Amino acid sequence: MGVTGASTGDRFSFRFPEMVSFGDGAVSDLPVLLREMKAEHPLILSGRTVSEGPVMERIREILDLSGIRYGVFNGVEPEPPVEIVKAAAEAARGAGHDTMIGLGGGSTMDLTKVASVMAATGADILSMVGRDRVPCRGLPTVMLPTTSGSGSEVSPVAIFTFAEEKVKKGVVSSFLVPDAAIVDPELTWSVPPKVTADTGMDAMIHAVESFLSVNANPFSESLSLEAVRRIASSLEGAVMDGRDAASRRGMSLGSLLAGMAFAMAGTAAVHALAYPLGGEFHIPHGTANTVMLKSVMEFNRDQCTGKMSHLARAVSEECLNMSDEEASEYLIEWMTGMARRIGVTTRIRDLGVPEAAIPTMAEAASRETRLLSNNPKTMNREDIEKIYRRAW
Numbered sequence: 044m045g046v047t048g049a050s051t052g053d054r055f056s057f058r059f060p061e062m063v064s065f066g067d068g069a070v071s072d073l074p075v076l077l078r079e080m081k082a083e084h085p086l087i088l089s090g091r092t093v094s095e096g097p098v099m100e101r102i103r104e105i106l107d108l109s110g111i112r113y114g115v116f117n118g119v120e121p122e123p124p125v126e127i128v129k130a131a132a133e134a135a136r137g138a139g140h141d142t143m144i145g146l147g148g149g150s151t152m153d154l155t156k157v158a159s160v161m162a163a164t165g166a167d168i169l170s171m172v173g174r175d176r177v178p179c180r181g182l183p184t185v186m187l188p189t190t191s192g193s194g195s196e197v198s199p200v201a202i203f204t205f206a207e208e209k210v211k212k213g214v215v216s217s218f219l220v221p222d223a224a225i226v227d228p229e230l231t232w233s234v235p236p237k238v239t240a241d242t243g244m245d246a247m248i249h250a251v252e253s254f255l256s257v258n259a260n261p262f263s264e265s266l267s268l269e270a271v272r273r274i275a276s277s278l279e280g281a282v283m284d285g286r287d288a289a290s291r292r293g294m295s296l297g298s299l300l301a302g303m304a305f306a307m308a309g310t311a312a313v314h315a316l317a318y319p320l321g322g323e324f325h326i327p328h329g330t331a332n333t334v335m336l337k338s339v340m341e342f343n344r345d346q347c348t349g350k351m352s353h354l355a356r357a358v359s360e361e362c363l364n365m366s367d368e369e370a371s372e373y374l375i376e377w378m379t380g381m382a383r384r385i386g387v388t389t390r391i392r393d394l395g396v397p398e399a400a401i402p403t404m405a406e407a408a409s410r411e412t413r414l415l416s417n418n419p420k421t422m423n424r425e426d427i428e429k430i431y432r433r434a435w
């Protein structure tokens with residue numbers, strides 16, 4: 044067993060942040076938390092949109108009132124290239140920051156996790172790509188997610204785009220699990236519907252893939268099932284009305300639970316086949332997952348009909364009296380229907396990706412062994428190409 048919290052059958056271990064604070068208004072806990080962590084000069088990392096919006100204004104107010112001195116690095120970009128991670132680490136080192144606060148979506152939090160190690164040790168990001176290659180913990184980190192999707196606030200995973208190779212690669216290590224996370228649903232209220240839908244589909248897929256993973260365990264399974272329940276009842280509401288507090292709360296909690304589940308059990312083939320769409324064609328992560336979802340689940344179904352029917356019964360009472368066979372089919376149709384209702388593309392061709400790109404994408408996806416090894420059904424290079432063709 045690796046040290047990243049992976050599970051094998053009944054034997055499992057996990058590592059979560061020391062402190063997770065959840066709920067509307069939880070962000071006001073930030074000064075107390077920073078004092079507990081003995082943070083004297085934190086650096087807030089964010090992207091431009093967040094740094095110019097109401098969320099940053101609120102954080103500034105809270106910190107200014109508390110008298111904590113802080114810096115801001117607002118150069119995070121979506122799907123951050125490695126140069127930006129280096130720049131963030133240098134900004135922290137240069138100004139002597141002792142703690143890093145990731146304020147944003149998955150990209151910002153992933154960047155913060157790896158930049159904290161680089162700032163503390165001078166380690167190069169390239170030497171950390173892969174599993175368990177991070178030398179030690181970095182500067183203490185606090186995550187403040189502003190979207191409900193990535194689960195990065197509790198996970199040991201960080202994903203980056205390597206522009207020259209046109210691929211996305213993961214840095215995976217228990218040393219990347221943040222020290223603390225404050226999950227405040229109110230921070231997601233200003234997220235536009237398109238991003239809410241895209242990140243929400245990602246969260247749903249984390250719940251589903253972690254539940255079906257061969258590395259799932261009783262602990263992760265209960266988190267996955269509760270996650271899928273919350274997401275099923277909240278996603279449409281959060282997309283339709285961003286200020287619907289109950290739906291935002293449901294999505295924040297669902298995403299957090301799904302993040303904890305996949306931190307243990309991993310994600311699988313949907314993510315593996317989605318990565319080439321992100322690396323090569325810059326398709327947003329949730330959309331890339333969504334276009335692969337149906338075809339991968341149809342491929343998997345005969346190996347995990349029973350487990351898929353559990354998920355189906357968690358998302359809809361309509362399945363309670365169905366056979367496992369019927370319920371597992373229902374689940375696939377239900378997830379695709381949900382994506383359509385909230386406006387997330389479900390076919391690769393509608394993303395402008397040419398069919399001729401499939402062999403190259405299949406080659407790239409077949410190298411994602413970290414994720415494919417979690418899949419409930421073994422998938423070879425030929426299977427992957429067929430799945431892409433069905434999804435196209």
Ligand SMILES: [Fe+2]
Pocket residue numbers: 193245249314328
């Ligand atoms: Fe994901």
